[in-house]
Amino acid sequence: MIEVKNIRKSFGDKIVINNVSATMKAGQCNLIIGSSGSGKTVLMKCMVGLFEPDSGEILYNGHSFTEMGVEERTEVRKEIGMLFQGSALFDSQTVEQNVMFPLDMFTKWTQQKKQERVNEVLARVNITDANKKYPAELSGGMKKRVALARAIVLNPKYLFCDEPNSGLDPQTSLVIDKLIQEITKEYNITTVVNTHDMNSVMEIGNYILYMYQGNKEWEGSNKEIIFSKNERLNQFIFASEFLQDAKEMRMLEETGRIPHHRNIGDTPQS
Numbered sequence: 001m002i003e004v005k006n007i008r009k010s011f012g013d014k015i016v017i018n019n020v021s022a023t024m025k026a027g028q029c030n031l032i033i034g035s036s037g038s039g040k041t042v043l044m045k046c047m048v049g050l051f052e053p054d055s056g057e058i059l060y061n062g063h064s065f066t067e068m069g070v071e072e073r074t075e076v077r078k079e080i081g082m083l084f085q086g087s088a089l090f091d092s093q094t095v096e097q098n099v100m101f102p103l104d105m106f107t108k109w110t111q112q113k114k115q116e117r118v119n120e121v122l123a124r125v126n127i128t129d130a131n132k133k134y135p136a137e138l139s140g141g142m143k144k145r146v147a148l149a150r151a152i153v154l155n156p157k158y159l160f161c162d163e164p165n166s167g168l169d170p171q172t173s174l175v176i177d178k179l180i181q182e183i184t185k186e187y188n189i190t191t192v193v194n195t196h197d198m199n200s201v202m203e204i205g206n207y208i209l210y211m212y213q214g215n216k217e218w219e220g221s222n223k224e225i226i227f228s229k230n231e232r233l234n235q236f237i238f239a240s241e242f243l244q245d246a247k248e249m250r251m252l253e254e255t256g257r258i259p260h261h262r263n264i265g266d267t268p269q270s
């Protein structure tokens, strides 16, 4: 579990994260959503220690990351896997060299043991026969899967994914989302995903934190989001008229009532 308590972060006199708190549980996908510039990446970077918050506290399994010294933080960092925006693979290294990198950095395993682990995680993300390929030879979706394999190779307790679907088509996005969700459940990982992908929100959003201009505007699950009356959230998530209609139909199904003045599918009264 990761707890975020009253985090504030400014750059100069611009407040970017304004008193945000959240509890992100293990074995589920915790999403940070919001429009561009709302503070998702800055919040994630505060959580992993790439940025130092101005005030507030981050706790990993009840231990204050904020108050830890360098050595203790390094221990927590070993338990963190990160999937960066744009995959961030090393172009001059093969697929297996990329995935092996964290093992080279953090373990003293034999080459054979490392090779076995690399093959295991590559199989887990359904990449086979690509060990000797270079990133330039892979499709966008394959790159994401290799990056995911690298992020989980050390068996992390915490997995951070910043925009894992950027640049992917909807179907491939779904494959990546499902994979992240499966891995999260299988290994009981506390997973944090930054996204503005509407499909991801609905598919994997066990917990959703909606950021608006640095503030926590709403929190809840993908089930609750359908019923949210938060105007800003609704405008963000159900941006198109089509999605507004879908939301209202879903509410109608669940409650037997149409939420507000719009009457979908009604025949005009004579």
Ligand SMILES: Nc1ncnc2c1ncn2[C@@H]1O[C@H](COP(=O)(O)OP(=O)(O)OP(=O)(O)O)[C@@H](O)[C@H]1O
Pocket (backbone or CB within 6 Å): 011, 016, 034, 035, 036, 037, 038, 039, 040, 041, 042, 043, 196
């Ligand atoms: N290193 C930095 N120095 C100064 N300002 C920054 C820095 N990093 C981010 N910001 C500002 O913080 C705000 C939030 O940025 P952030 O990258 O968290 O947005 P985001 O929600 O991740 O957006 P996107 O969806 O485009 O990735 C923006 O106004 C941005 O300009």
Ligand SMILES: [Mg+2]
Pocket (backbone or CB within 6 Å): 040, 041, 042, 194
């Ligand atoms: Mg971002």
